[in-house]
Amino acid sequence: MNFQWNANYPSTRIPVFARNVATTSHPLASQAGLQMMRLGGNAVDAAIAMAAMLMVVEPVSNGLGSDMFAIIWDGQQLHGLNASGVSPESWNIDYFQGKYGSDAKGFANRPKRGWDSVTVPGAIAGWITLHEKFGKLPFETILGPAIEIAERGHAVAPIVAHKWAAAIPELQSGPGFKEFFMPYGRAPQVGEMFKAPQMAKTFRRLCKAGLRDFYEGEIAQAIADHSLNHGGSMTSQDLAKYQPDWVELISKNYRGYDVHEIPPNGQGIGALIALGIVGNFDMSEFPVDSTLSQHIQIEAMKLAFADVYAYVADPKSMRVKPSEMLDPDYLKSRAKLIDLKKAQSPIAGLPSTGGTVYLTSADESGMMVSFIQSNYMGFGSGVVVPEYGISLQNRGFGFSMDPKSENVVEGGKRPFHTIIPAFITKQVNGVTVPEMSFGVMGGDMQPQGHLQTVIRMLDYQQQPQAACDAPRWKVNRDFTLDIESSFNPTVANELSSMGHQIKSIDDPYMDFGSGQFIGRLSEDQDDGYIAASDSRRDGLVAGY
Template identity: 50%
Template sequence: MNYPPHPVQFSRRTPVFGRALVATSHYLASKAGISVMERGGNAVDAAIATAAMLTLVEPTGCGLGSDAFAIIHDGKQLHGLNSSGPSPQGAHRDFYRKLGGIPERGWHAVTVPGAVAGWASLSKEFGKLAFEELFDEVVDQAERGFHVTPVVAHLWHRNAQILRSQPGFEEMFMRQGKAPVPGSLFQQQGMAESFRLIARSGGRDFYEGYLAEQIIRSAKHHDALMNEHDLAGMKPEWVPVISQEFGQAQLHELPPNGQGIAASMALGILRHTDFDHYGPRDARRLHLTIEAMKLAFADLQTHVADPRHMKIGHQQMLDDQYLAERAALINPHQASHFGAGAPPPGGTVYLCAADKNGLMVSFIQSNYMGMGSGVCIPGTGIHLQNRGANFVMDEEHPNCVAGGKRPFHTIIPGFVTGHDGGRMATGVMGAFMQAQGHVQMVINTQIDGMDVQTAIDYPRWRYIEGKKIELEAGFDLLLADELIRMGHEVQTMAASQNGGFGGAQLIATLPSQDGYVGGSDPRKDGQVMMMG
């Protein structure tokens, strides 16, 4: 994690240095986090305040009805938090079969939102300030209003065309019959009051108080499965991280139900290839990386679910001998289409924060598919995720829909520790780009020696399906031609075309261990802010 052996690359952003940093996809969220630190809060307090602000100013990626995950480094060890909610207890396959399948939008795609419970759990375990003190900035901003930023406005407009018919969506997000344009002032008075209730109750009002009553009233009105017992039963879970050695560092991810294991598997597979024989601009190295990612995704989509229902444990999926067997399937000269293996038995926003005492937070929360289910709870500013859309109907699949079960999840925080003692909080929002983004950030920073901002700016690739890959505009055309010759079906796309290359935030310790350096993705509206 030395800074920076890689040649300087020009960006419209520069790395930010400081004794305490907050990096997010929206400048008002970064500002809220730094404000909390200036009032004596630590990195966890800042992360919660930042996450709360993002539900207001970036509703295209998250909301009060989101799920959340986090990895915390307390200066000595890592702690993982899974705050994704389960399906309603009444959810079962026959119900959805009568609907013709699991819908992507609307009430029947909603699972219990876990983000607010996750904030409360983080605060209880690691916070310094009182939970109630963390929402002053977002309450004030919701009442005064915020100016809609360009990327958010673009995504808002795109979501509005799809979701305007969902309960409460037009009332909450299309005040003049259309989505706001960049620079529009947007107020959320009802959301301000919701935050007051959440703050005063330590988050419980969302699950057992007035806000819970409003959510269940809407659910009953629309014949949804969720009831008051489903909400009241929401419990975040502290989990150990899973780790994968790569080069002179380790990537740490949360275990399933999320896709972080795919990034771990891809790096583990690469360790059994000739990856190290090639330089960063060698198409053969990129080919191996893409093929390793394909293999990891094949297993991810077959085996990963709520761990209580998985037939294969994550330990078996990360078994080194199994990863070597998967690596042996890669043709070093030709693109392939892979199926799943048989291991041995056994929308989104990302933010990171770090404080002067060494506490670091890697945090992610999300609706899914942009603005989630589209379901909005009148008068509250709450819009709900649609994570139930990730269940499948196949009875033999571990991710088959069932009551009280967590669905497969796409959102993942990441964390990197180096053999030199360096640490880096990392995340790349964007559905199935996330695991691929983690792999690319690890390679960019730990293998190719890029500084955090250059690593973020660098053109990305993403695997779609079969032999199809997309390359971001600006990608080396010679590399693209070589990939085509190897049989990859290549399409080049601008990052702005569909947002599919995600948005990254990185914060890393400096070699001197007396501060941090942070980077924020120019593909989003955010920035890094510092204190000290």
């Protein structure tokens, strides 16, 4: 990719160039990934080491009970992994209606937190699957940095501390939460030490007994017992049956580059739909931060969400195929719905914002990993198995209770998922060339972050750190618009006059996502990479 190297936005960060790169939302995690590559490991070893460390140092976003997805360039081709969990077999509409009653529409109520929001955690199984196919180093080495920091403790980073304190009022009564996440009777403050010896114990157990112990052994039994003792229905059988899936990626060509996403049950298709709609406009006619450039992207994202939340679910339940949703003629017809003079409000529902970590790594052999891991809404379910340090996601809240919905709750089914890693390739003389592994974390901000950063890089040639630093907008569930405080006030006023309902935002860490980017500097692999880390988190690009 060709970039303009002058950044137009205030930033304390500059792009990093190196032949081996690891970038995450926390410096200790990035360094753990770099350590694996220095020890002779590859980008997959680095990704798992970083994922484990992030569970320790950024528990506000992920934990041992997370889900994950990954896209891997192995040096020759791309591979997609879906390690999102499935619901307990006992779940169905009657289960929730019997326990929680019905709402005004007659649909069963669903809890946002607690054991009845937890699906089988997929992250550890995802690590196993990645390592079996690509890993080089033993897990004792890969998990070593996370074990050390969990035992010795670490000083809590500023943005992590901010999110931690914000979660306490809602989650402190969750089973096991206070015992594990409130060591001072409150959230740790910036710079205070947080130790997690229980997590170190779990990591050591996984190294000794094998990672399937999380699903079939001592750890699995502890999870099932905790569920039984706190009103849940997840069983040891639910855990034992779980396996991740290798999946065929979905993609969309945009300005000569192929943008790849994990297929449903994730929302990555939303980014591709929006790009396919925007592709029908000549964006070079509109300056990068102009009102019309932003308006077209916002309206495309609204149209994409209208389809995503109508049709996306576990692929076994979808009546509309992803290929139909990405059909060029269909997207051209959707683009015609955009009015360049006014905002519109397609009828669709959007999910809640969430807590997620995205990381990416690349090594000098050419392997690149795009990896995302999440507990969903901050700490997730608020449920912790304290003796093992396992905090559990609340992905079950992503199901619908509408019996007519493709995403209706059923046993052994994957819910609609928000987390989405991404990858860009290009065809050069008939050969697929890797260009960039990237992702933007943050609930329903994720496809919107993909759209905005890809357009900045491919339409306007902004280098990745500039694309990260640029002010963002976010379409909300009610189709109002959030904009960052650094957004151009003139453009904001003009968008408002076009009918966009703009709200103010005080918490950019939660609302506008955070990205990590690694791109190839040229077709010559020995030239290495350019990498960027979003300033909206505590992150770092580490390289050598």
